[in-house]
Amino acid sequence: xxxxxxxxxxxxxxxxxxxxxxxxxxxxxxxxxxxxxxxxxxxxxxxxxxxxxxxxxxxxxxxxxxxxxxxxxxxxxxxxxxxxxxxxxxxxxxxxxxxxxxxxxxxxxxxxxx
Amino acid sequence: xxxxxxxxxxxxxxxxxxxxxxxxxxxxxxxxxxxxxxxxxxxxxxxxxxxxxxxxxxxxxxxxxxxxxxxxxxxxxxxxxxxxxxxxxxxxxxxxxxxxxxxxxxxxxxxxxxxxxxxxxxxxxxxxxxxxxxxxxxxxxxxx
Numbered sequence: 112x113x114x115x116x117x118x119x120x121x122x123x124x125x126x127x128x129x130x131x132x133x134x135x136x137x138x139x140x141x142x143x144x145x146x147x148x149x150x151x152x153x154x155x156x157x158x159x160x161x162x163x164x165x166x167x168x169x170x171x172x173x174x175x176x177x178x179x180x181x182x183x184x185x186x187x188x189x190x191x192x193x194x195x196x197x198x199x200x201x202x203x204x205x206x207x208x209x210x211x212x213x214x215x216x217x218x219x220x221x222x223x224x225x
Numbered sequence: 226x227x228x229x230x231x232x233x234x235x236x237x238x239x240x241x242x243x244x245x246x247x248x249x250x251x252x253x254x255x256x257x258x259x260x261x262x263x264x265x266x267x268x269x270x271x272x273x274x275x276x277x278x279x280x281x282x283x284x285x286x287x288x289x290x291x292x293x294x295x296x297x298x299x300x301x302x303x304x305x306x307x308x309x310x311x312x313x314x315x316x317x318x319x320x321x322x323x324x325x326x327x328x329x330x331x332x333x334x335x336x337x338x339x340x341x342x343x344x345x346x347x348x349x350x351x352x353x354x355x356x357x358x359x360x361x362x363x364x365x366x367x368x369x
Contacts, residue, residue, distance in 0.1 A: 136279075
């Protein structure tokens with residue numbers, strides 16, 4: 112079980128974090144490190160692509176929430192790309208759909224940042 | 226001795242012991258998913274069960290301060306119309322109280338985990354004792 116993290120620059124000052132694999136108590140620190148590094152470099156507009164994430168637990172949600180809180184302090188935003196019904200369900204039942212912008216594709220998520 | 230020991234008995238009970246460390250949680254959720262797949266659960270319901278069991282194990286590890294939580298014992302009772310899973314640890318301080326969605330603190334993943342367990346399973350009960358540890362019993366009924 113592992114998570115692959117790929118960070119790439121996109122339009123404007125926005126960055127995309129592509130995640131592949133499973134995000135749980137073991138792998139979430141790797142995701143946290145990538146997001147923290149971007150924010151420390153003063154990149155506050157992020158799209159986190161969960162399209163290739165098969166599983167996420169509360170620690171993964173916590174990492175995303177923590178990132179969102181930090182970028183919002185600087186007027187930024189985190190949008191998510193997610194099409195996996197099971198993962199969308201987790202965002203739904205926890206009420207996190209209300210605090211994250213969740214989109215079906217990267218283009219829409221990027222467009223909603225600006 | 227193997228760090229993870231899986232025993233299958235003839236009466237539908239599966240017992241698993243894992244080291245109480247983050248890297249072993251995936252083993253627990255996959256093993257319980259395999260047991261759940263022997264009942265008439267849908268794929269989505271099995272995903273729910275996997276997440277609930279993983280959250281219970283994660284709670285044990287977080288209750289130990291994120292360090293080694295010793296051994297976590299997982300007992301799956303595959304009944305006719307229900308899967309009952311017991312997760313037992315030796316942590317004196319469980320954080321398993323019901324959480325209202327409006328009361329979620331964005332920074333506290335323990336509460337998110339407990340919320341998910343209660344949302345995904347049909348029944349959740351627990352006992353916590355500073356001397357013997359915490360036992361969480363959760364069940365999901367087969368609806369198909």
